[in-house]
Amino acid sequence: MRFTATIHVRPKAEVRDPQGEAILGALGSLGLGVTSVRTGKEIVVTFDADDEAAARRATDTMGRELLANPVIEDFRVELGTA
Amino acid sequence: MRFTATIHVRPKAEVRDPQGEAILGALGSLGLGVTSVRTGKEIVVTFDADDEAAARRATDTMGRELLANPVIEDFRVELGTA
Numbered sequence: 390m391r392f393t394a395t396i397h398v399r400p401k402a403e404v405r406d407p408q409g410e411a412i413l414g415a416l417g418s419l420g421l422g423v424t425s426v427r428t429g430k431e432i433v434v435t436f437d438a439d440d441e442a443a444a445r446r447a448t449d450t451m452g453r454e455l456l457a458n459p460v461i462e463d464f465r466v467e468l469g470t471a
Numbered sequence: 472m473r474f475t476a477t478i479h480v481r482p483k484a485e486v487r488d489p490q491g492e493a494i495l496g497a498l499g500s501l502g503l504g505v506t507s508v509r510t511g512k513e514i515v516v517t518f519d520a521d522d523e524a525a526a527r528r529a530t531d532t533m534g535r536e537l538l539a540n541p542v543i544e545d546f547r548v549e550l551g552t553a
Contacts, residue, residue, distance in 0.1 A: 391506075397513065412514060415537055421529045422519035424473075431479065431512045432494060437504035447503045455497055 391437055392444040394466040396452050397431035404461045432456055444468055473519055473553040474526040480546045481511035498544045514538055517553055526550055 400406045406427055413426040434451065438444035448466045457464040482488045488509055495508040516533065522524035530548045539546040 399513075409514075409515050412538070416516070416533060419532060419536060421532065423516055423533075424519065425517040425532055427515045429515070431481075432491075432510045433509045433511070434498070435507040437506065450501060450503065451498060451505075454501060456494070 390440065390470065391435065391443075392441075393433065393469050394437050394444070394448045394451075396432045396434065396456055396464055397426065397429055397450060397467070398432070398452070398457045398462050398464045402462055430456075431440055441468070472522065472526075474523075475515065475517050475551050476526070476533075477549040478514045478516065478530060478534050478538055478546055479511055479549070480514070480534070480544050481509065482543055483545055486543045492516045511535065512538075525549070530553040 409426040409428045409447060413423060414434070416426065420446065429461040435449060436444070438447050445466070448468060452464040452466060453459065490510040491510045494510065498505040500506065509519060513532075516530070518526070518529060522527050527548070527550060529548060534546040534548065535541065
């Protein structure tokens with residue numbers, strides 16, 4: 390079966406987010422009342438797996454071993470069939 | 472009213488995504504049957520606006536004027552109240 394997963398990677402809440410701070414500064418100049426900005430990445434992966442349980446295991450492995458740095462980042466998976 | 476919007480920014484489908492290609496190569500080594508990878512950014516913005524219509528206009532302005540490069544990127548907004 391073919392699956393499509395979106396893996397969202399965000400800095401942990403207690404970790405500084407310099408990119409978000411830069412965007413906050415820039416958005417401030419648009420005068421839109423922005424008070425806080427956090428940034429993250431999303432990785433959309435298409436892959437083959439036998440069933441949904443195997444697909445979940447695969448996306449967990451991707452997040453843990455490659456896509457997120459567990460010291461400073463959390464990840465969350467949205468799984469769908471392609 | 473306080474709103475929280477997640478603005479998803481992705482390269483347009485016809486634009487090359489070198490970061491995605493690099494991740495595809497790296498995920499290949501995990502042997503997980505990955506066939507394609509696309510990457511994007513997500514920006515979570517907390518801001519004040521009078522009502523939902525004003526909040527939508529504000530997030531559109533953020534996406535168009537600052538967060539996405541319209542030549543190579545599309546953006547999509549998820550709006551919620553904080």
